[in-house]
Amino acid sequence: MDEIPRKAVQRTAKLASLPLGVAGRVVGGWGKRLAGRSSEEVSAEVSAKTAEQVFAVLGQLKGGAMKFGQTLSVFEAAVPDELAAPYREALTKLQSAAPPMPARTVHRVLAEQLGAGWRKRFAEFDDHPAASASIGQVHRAVWHDGRDVAVKVQYPGADEALQADLRQLLRFSRVLQAVVPGAEVKPLLEELRDRMVEELDYRTEADNQRAFAKAFAGDAEVLVPKVVASSPKVVVSEWIDGKPLASIIRDGERAERDLAGRLLSQFHFSSPSRAGLLHADPHPGNFLLGADGRLRVIDFGAVARLPDGLPKTLGLMTRLALEGRPDDLVELLRSEHFIRPGTELHGEDVLAYLGPFVEPLRTERFHFTRRWLQSQAERVGDLRSPDSQTGRSLNLPPQYLLIHRVTLGATGILCQLDAEVPARAIVAKWQPGFDD
Incomplete structure (x- = not known):
C-alpha cells in the first residue's frame, strides 16, 4: 500500500475509534451502576476517560483532526476542575505540539x-523545530541580511x-444536527471546511499577516511580525520573543493575567475595523x-474577512439583551436568520x-473565571433545562x-487566564451598533 493512502486509512481508523470508545465506556458505566456505584461517580469516570481518549487520538494526528483538537483545547476552562485537572497539560500540548518531521x-520542502x-x-538554519502545529512546523533561522x-x-x-x-468530520453532520435541531449544521461545517482549506496555501496566510502587520505597525500594544518571504508551502517572517499565554495561564502573576486578557480582547475587537x-x-x-x-x-x-468591520447586528443584539427588550431581540434575530422560518x-x-452571556458587559470590569464559564456550559449543556432547549432552537448563519468561534475561543482563554478585563469599554469602542 502506498504511504499516503496507508496513512489515510490509519487516520480514519483512529478517528472512527472515538465513538466506539465512548460507546464501550457507556456500556461499562451501566454495569458499574448496576454494581452499586452512584451515577455521579460513573459519569465523572466516563467523562474523564472519554476526554483522555479524544485528546490522545487527536494529539497523534496532524491536519483537520488536530486543528479540531486545538479548537477544543481552549474550552478546557469550561470543564469542571475535578475532570480537567488531569488533562490540562495534555490540552496545552495540543496547542503547540505535534510529531516533528525529519530534517x-x-x-x-525548502528546496x-x-x-x-x-x-x-539563510545565514543560519536550525534543523530542530522550535514549534509545531496542525499542518506545519516552525524552525528558527537567520536570514541572509x-x-x-x-x-x-x-x-x-x-x-x-x-x-x-474534513470529509470524515462532515459525516458527523447528521449526528450534530440531532444535537442542535434548530441550527443548519451542514452549511456551518462546509464554511469551516472552506476556511480551513484556505490555510493550505501559505501565500494566503502571508497576505493576511502583511495586512495585520500594516494595520498594527507602530502600535503601542500589539506587535505583528513582518513577512520576509513566502511560497505555497513555506512562509518566512521576523522572529519574535515573548512569554506564551500558556505559561501565563499556568503560573502568571495577577498583573500579567489582566494585561494579557485586556490586550487579547482589544486585539480581537479592534482588528476588523x-x-x-x-x-x-484563538x-x-x-x-x-x-x-x-x-x-x-x-x-x-x-481569518474572517470583514471589510466593513464587525457586523452591526451583533452590537444591536448585545444592546437589546443588556436592556432586556425581548420582543425587539426576537424580531432582530428572526430578520437576520438566527431563528429559522x-x-x-x-x-x-x-x-x-442570552442574558448570562452578556454579563461581562454589565459592569466596568469583569472577572473571567473558570467557574463562570463552567456555569454557562452547565446551563446550556443540560438537555433538560429551558436554556438548553432555547439554544438548540437557534440557528447560526454561516x-x-x-466570529462566533473567535468569541467563544477568546472567552475561553480569558477564563483560563483568570483575567479581569474592562470588557464593556472595549466593546463600546469597537463594536458597531452597541452604542447606536
Whole structure:
C-alpha cells in the first residue's frame, strides 16, 4: 500500500475509534451502576476517560483532526476542575505540539519551495523545530541580511490529510444536527471546511499577516511580525520573543493575567475595523506577551474577512439583551436568520438564554473565571433545562461562524487566564451598533 493512502486509512481508523470508545465506556458505566456505584461517580469516570481518549487520538494526528483538537483545547476552562485537572497539560500540548518531521524532509520542502539554492537565503538554519502545529512546523533561522526569522514549513501530504479529516468530520453532520435541531449544521461545517482549506496555501496566510502587520505597525500594544518571504508551502517572517499565554495561564502573576486578557480582547475587537480581518484561530499558542508589555500575535492562516468591520447586528443584539427588550431581540434575530422560518421562540426565553452571556458587559470590569464559564456550559449543556432547549432552537448563519468561534475561543482563554478585563469599554469602542 502506498504511504499516503496507508496513512489515510490509519487516520480514519483512529478517528472512527472515538465513538466506539465512548460507546464501550457507556456500556461499562451501566454495569458499574448496576454494581452499586452512584451515577455521579460513573459519569465523572466516563467523562474523564472519554476526554483522555479524544485528546490522545487527536494529539497523534496532524491536519483537520488536530486543528479540531486545538479548537477544543481552549474550552478546557469550561470543564469542571475535578475532570480537567488531569488533562490540562495534555490540552496545552495540543496547542503547540505535534510529531516533528525529519530534517531531510524539511530540506526537501525548502528546496521545492525556495529553490535548490535555498541555503544561500539563510545565514543560519536550525534543523530542530522550535514549534509545531496542525499542518506545519516552525524552525528558527537567520536570514541572509542578519534578521532572526521564523520559517514555517508545511508537512508533506498535509493537504491530503486535511481533506480526509474534513470529509470524515462532515459525516458527523447528521449526528450534530440531532444535537442542535434548530441550527443548519451542514452549511456551518462546509464554511469551516472552506476556511480551513484556505490555510493550505501559505501565500494566503502571508497576505493576511502583511495586512495585520500594516494595520498594527507602530502600535503601542500589539506587535505583528513582518513577512520576509513566502511560497505555497513555506512562509518566512521576523522572529519574535515573548512569554506564551500558556505559561501565563499556568503560573502568571495577577498583573500579567489582566494585561494579557485586556490586550487579547482589544486585539480581537479592534482588528476588523483596523485591518478588515479577524484573527480566527484563538488559542494560547498563537499569542505571547513581550517584555515591553505588547501582545505578540502569530499564525494568520485562519481569518474572517470583514471589510466593513464587525457586523452591526451583533452590537444591536448585545444592546437589546443588556436592556432586556425581548420582543425587539426576537424580531432582530428572526430578520437576520438566527431563528429559522417556522421556529417559534418566546422573547423571554431568548432573553433568559442570552442574558448570562452578556454579563461581562454589565459592569466596568469583569472577572473571567473558570467557574463562570463552567456555569454557562452547565446551563446550556443540560438537555433538560429551558436554556438548553432555547439554544438548540437557534440557528447560526454561516457568515457568523468564525466570529462566533473567535468569541467563544477568546472567552475561553480569558477564563483560563483568570483575567479581569474592562470588557464593556472595549466593546463600546469597537463594536458597531452597541452604542447606536
